Amino acid sequence: MTERCDLGPTLRASLPHALPATLRDHLTAAYGATSVRLYLTDYGGTVLRSCDAPEGGDVSLPVANSPEGRALGSQEPREQQAPHGKAVDHHLPVTVRGDRIGILTVRLPAARSTPAVLDELRQIAGQLGHEILVAERDTDVYQRARRVSRLTVAAEMQWQLLPARACATAQYALGAQLEPAYAVHGDNFDWASDGDALTLTVTNGMGQGVEAALLTHLAVSAMRNARRAGAGLADQAALADQAVYGHYRGACHVSTLLLRVELATGRMEVVDAGSPQLWRLRGKSVERVEPDRQLPLGMFEESHYTAESFTVEPGDRLLFVSDGVYEAPSPRGGTYAERALARALGATRLLPAAMAPGAVLRDVAEYRGAETLDDALVLCFDWFGHALRQAATGG
Numbered sequence: 431m432t433e434r435c436d437l438g439p440t441l442r443a444s445l446p447h448a449l450p451a452t453l454r455d456h457l458t459a460a461y462g463a464t465s466v467r468l469y470l471t472d473y474g475g476t477v478l479r480s481c482d483a484p485e486g487g488d489v490s491l492p493v494a495n496s497p498e499g500r501a502l503g504s505q506e507p508r509e510q511q512a513p514h515g516k517a518v519d520h521h522l523p524v525t526v527r528g529d530r531i532g533i534l535t536v537r538l539p540a541a542r543s544t545p546a547v548l549d550e551l552r553q554i555a556g557q558l559g560h561e562i563l564v565a566e567r568d569t570d571v572y573q574r575a576r577r578v579s580r581l582t583v584a585a586e587m588q589w590q591l592l593p594a595r596a597c598a599t600a601q602y603a604l605g606a607q608l609e610p611a612y613a614v615h616g617d618n619f620d621w622a623s624d625g626d627a628l629t630l631t632v633t634n635g636m637g638q639g640v641e642a643a644l645l646t647h648l649a650v651s652a653m654r655n656a657r658r659a660g661a662g663l664a665d666q667a668a669l670a671d672q673a674v675y676g677h678y679r680g681a682c683h684v685s686t687l688l689l690r691v692e693l694a695t696g697r698m699e700v701v702d703a704g705s706p707q708l709w710r711l712r713g714k715s716v717e718r719v720e721p722d723r724q725l726p727l728g729m730f731e732e733s734h735y736t737a738e739s740f741t742v743e744p745g746d747r748l749l750f751v752s753d754g755v756y757e758a759p760s761p762r763g764g765t766y767a768e769r770a771l772a773r774a775l776g777a778t779r780l781l782p783a784a785m786a787p788g789a790v791l792r793d794v795a796e797y798r799g800a801e802t803l804d805d806a807l808v809l810c811f812d813w814f815g816h817a818l819r820q821a822a823t824g825g
Contacts, residue, residue, distance in 0.1 A: 581613075592620070598783070603783035618633045625693070634807070686703045700738050708750055747786075755807070761799045766797050
């Protein structure tokens with residue numbers, strides 16, 4: 431890495447809110463950049479929002495039909511001739527471990543737009559993404575930039591509870607989306623990897639608004655507490671069940687699907703404690719995976735849970751969907767699961783995990799004949815099984 435593209439120390443020394451300005455100053459001095467703009471993906475994943483008020487102001491670009499959006503979707507830099515003069519706009523994905531944060535657009539003189547410079551700019555965009563995630567602890571600038579409209583209080587609580595919207599490693603890729611993004615209530619997802627295993631949870635708290643968000647927050651926090659204490663999957667469910675029952679005394683419950691994948695073998699444990707459904711895309715076939723149904727968390731005192739074992743194979747895609755997806759009605763009659771879900775899942779075959787949830791939710795909205803969904807969640811898990819193949823071949 432050359433000295434001029436190693437911006438780590440410079441960005442870390444920047445004030446949290448001033449990362450775009452710090453970056454602009456460096457790129458202007460080191461590369462002759464005449465324009466530097468940072469766009470962040472909004473909560474709905476449909477637009478890119480300008481984070482550069484001095485230059486761009488309150489600007490939104492569509493993800494579906496813009497050069498910047500195409501760079502975000504392909505995760506490859508895109509070039510575009512600048513409107514005036516001999517300059518080139520370079521649209522660079524800002525992505526951290528698969529989480530597609532946004533796009534960095536750098537305008538350079540054509541003579542300076544060389545492959546070596548482009549490679550350096552890609553590295554800089556990656557460094558910027560990491561620093562944004564750290565800076566968000568201390569400033570609201572980037573959170574505000576992501577918002578097309580104001581979030582409800584319930585949605586604010588739910589988004590702050592999430593780990594990320596995507597994650598990618600050599601062994602797996604994850605992507606998830608909540609809708610309606612600015613007014614979500616009780617749906618939630620969570621994931622964590624400790625090197626040996628990946629744990630996933632998909633949760634649907636009963637009710638609406640802040641009460642549903644509070645219920646889900648309690649359940650997710652209890653499951654995290656149990657997981658971080660080293661509890662197994664069934665015990666995570668049991669301890670969260672006790673926490674919810676202890677507070678609500680059975681008046682409210684939380685539907686949850688818990689899953690744990692051993693990264694070395696592909697062995698999968700599942701606890702089905704409620705309404706979220708699990709579907710599997712394997713090869714050309716789409717089928718629902720139906721573990722034994724157990725009680726939702728918090729329904730009765732001291733419920734006991736058991737984990738079932740399955741095996742996930744390299745190339746498998748698992749999709750978790752909440753009842754807001756599979757029970758979505760059509761004006762023509764019938765639910766989404768009955769008429770359209772398998773087809774929609776199959777249609778995501780060529781999409782990366784980060785993009786598949788949004789595609790399914792758009793299809794649900796079209797099926798319903800309305801732009802606004804009920805509380806709905808889709809989580810996509812792709813299993814590549816690299817560790818499994820390496821172990822088998824001795825690689």
